[in-house]
Amino acid sequence: MNLEILRCTKCHGALINCGDDLKCTECGQQYPQQEGIPNFHGEVFESPQEEMYQFFDASAENYESGEHQSVLYNFYGRLKLPPEAIPELNQYFQDLLLKMILPGERVLDVACGTGLFSRGLLAKASEVYGVDLSWGMLQQAREYSSEMKLVRAGADKLPFQDDSFDLVICFVALHLFDNVGKVLKEMHRVLVEGGVLVGLTYLLTGEWEKEEHIQTYLDPQGIHFFTVDELDELLEKSGFMNYQHQEHQALIFFTAEKD
Ligand SMILES: C[S@@+](CC[C@H](N)C(=O)[O-])C[C@H]1O[C@@H](n2cnc3c(N)ncnc32)[C@H](O)[C@@H]1O
Ligand SMILES: [Zn+2]
Incomplete structure (x- = not known):
């Protein structure tokens, strides 16, 4: 570390x-550090969050399986992909990420989970840090890679100095944060000037629009899906510019630069 x-x-x-x-x-x-992972978060969660982390702890071991991933992508992202098509989709995003790094740069994966999208970046980056709140996910990330530098902390209170990273990624997690504005400001703070934020999250468009009950289903779980314009506004308010995005049904891949 x-x-x-x-x-x-x-x-x-x-x-x-x-x-x-x-x-x-x-x-x-x-x-305290546990298995070399410093813990910046206490053990107390607000109760809806507690349930979410129990879910992530429990799903960590199976998280990267095609079956589990296709449930997430198909249900929330409205994609219709069989489990065997998932590695190709993930590889597509991974390749986009690799193109955004120059050799020797430093990367942070916020809400890294098992490190699915970030450990491959070690091929090019000098250091890859992962931060998450779920011990189960972090332990699984450690099992997959001994080189990733892992810390347990909340995305809204990153334990890093200003201007520390060339690239910050946040995949399949932005819609889970109840204080997304604060999280984006933290990501902006730890990026170097001109550094890039890359995200993958869900949109309240595509087939979801047909489902009128969607927000009543998502709200109690603390999940918030974005519109393309809402994300744009949130990023701008947090100091980002040059917002670019690709849509894949209700899945959005976006990049933005630190102003
Ligand atoms: C669906 S998983 C995505 C994991 C990984 N980014 C990926 O794409 O495979 C969501 C992750 O977000 C983490 N998470 C949720 N809220 C968080 C928060 N406030 N701070 C840090 N991690 C958080 C969860 O523990 C979980 O590991
Ligand atoms: Zn202090």
């Missing part, structure tokens, strides 16, 4: 090693 780019989520002070923990040089806050 490169301690130079980490910071205390309480007071933003620098961190040092202290036995097995990390310790803030300013306020003394200690962050």
Whole structure:
């Protein structure tokens, strides 16, 4: 772990090693590490979130299977893909990501899950960091790659110094954040000037428009699907520019640059 780019989520002070923990040089806050993964989040969740993380913890082992992925893409993204077509779709996005990195650049994957889209970026990037709140997902990410640098933290309180990353990615997660504006500002803060944010999330368009009950189904789960214009506005408000996007049914792949 490169301690130079980490910071205390309480007071933003620098961190040092202290036995097995990390310790803030300013306020003394200690962050325990488990299997080499520093924990910047306490164990207390708001109750709807608690359920979501239990779900992600439980699905971590099976998360990358074609069967599981096709349920997500087909149900939420309104794609009609059999499990065997999923690797090709994921590879398509992975190739787009690889083209956006110059050799030696540093990448952050926010809500990295098992690292499905980010561990392949190690072929080109100097360092790939992954942040997530689910221990199950982070442990699975560690099993798939010993090289990814993993931290447990909330996307709205990233434990990184300003201007630390050339590329920030956030795949299949933006619609899960109840404070998406705050998360986007955090992503903007940790990017270098001219750095790029790449996202994959769901749209309230395509076939979803035909389903009038959709929001009543999604709201209690804390899920929010975006319109293309809403995403544009959110990104602009958070300091991003040059919003570009591709739509695949109710799935949107987008890029935006730090102003
Ligand atoms: C559907 S998975 C996507 C994982 C990965 N990005 C991918 O595309 O395969 C959503 C992930 O978001 C994480 N997550 C949800 N809310 C989060 C938050 N506020 N901070 C950090 N991670 C979060 C979950 O734990 C889960 O691993
Ligand atoms: Zn501190």
